[in-house]
Amino acid sequence: MATPDELFCWEGDFGLPSVSTECLLVLAYAQFAGAPLKVHKISNPWRSPSGSLPALRTNQNETLTRPADIIIHLRKQFNADYDLSAKEGADSLAFISLMEEKLVPALIYTFWVEPKNYVELTRSWYSEHMPFPLSLFLPGRMQRHQLDKLRLLREDASLEAGDELEKELYRDAMECINLLSQRLGSQKFFFGDSPSSLDAYVFGHLAPLLKSRLPNAKLQQHLKSVENLTHFCSDILLLYFPRDARENSNQKPSSAAEAGGDGDEVPYKRRKQLLSALFALGAMLSYAFLTGIVSIQHQQGALLEPPHHNPEQDEEDG
Secondary structure (H helix, E strand, C coil): CCCCCEEEEECCCCCCCCCCHHHHHHHHHHHHHCCCCEEEEECCHHHCCCCCCCEEECCCCCEECCHHHHHHHHHCCCCCCCCCCHHHHHHHHHHHHHHHHHHHHHHHHHHHHCHHHHHHHHHHHHHHHCCCCHHHHHHHHHHHHHHHHHHHHHCCCCCCCCHHHHHHHHHHHHHHHHHHHHHHCCCCECCECCCCHHHHHHHHHHHHHHHCCCCCCHHHHHHHCCHHHHHHHHHHHHHHCHHHHHCCCCCCCCCCCCCCCCCCHHHHHHHHHHHHHHHHHHHHHHHHHHHCCCCCEEECCEEECCCCCCCCCCEEEC
């Protein structure tokens, strides 16, 4: 039996198997198609073969990073769209294109540009889950990448956050959500009783919006008012990711015992925090000496300083 492909993706939270839309749609497609992946849920993208997430390392030792390329690769052996008619295939492509045009820009804005959401949710989550020192600079780099992507999608190199932009993006996204709701209707999935790649794309984009704890929840509130899409996301979580759905706890543990951990976990975390602080101090001092901010001068046997100026562990599934 061939060795399964390995998928490296962002770890989950909020009852989701991954917090990343791109990772989530790949995970969903693999589940729908029955692709036997070895999944590594991590919070350090530098541990993936490409240095980014998601990343699929095939059993031929090839690395794929774009979700579309990963799904094309999986489809060669595990095709979730096998039973679709030509018309249904065309509809699937049309709705995926519609999401890319109308929904994706609003999602980027919601999570990465809207100031309150970015500071209190997105940056906070990645900073807390990434290892030091990546947590110091990588969330900001990710935000700049997402802002560049939004500017490219909007064909506006000078685009900045603002009320008018938000209204326009949310209006388009709500229109897209309403069209998806009309297409789904009362069906379990978009093309009947079996999920397809379109279901993976819709789930991957809507589930984070539905489940994340957004301080500014304007777009989230609209999605929650659309009952069939809300049930669609929740049902997929229960059917295909039951363990993550069960872990959708709204409470925050206040102790190792409440978190289900061992009593030794608390001193271990404290030691880890202390070591991180010492490492940070050493790195800053080294930087200061190398750049000349601080210098050591010998004068009559004394040392003088210049005056101061004022995201399974790898968690493995499948």
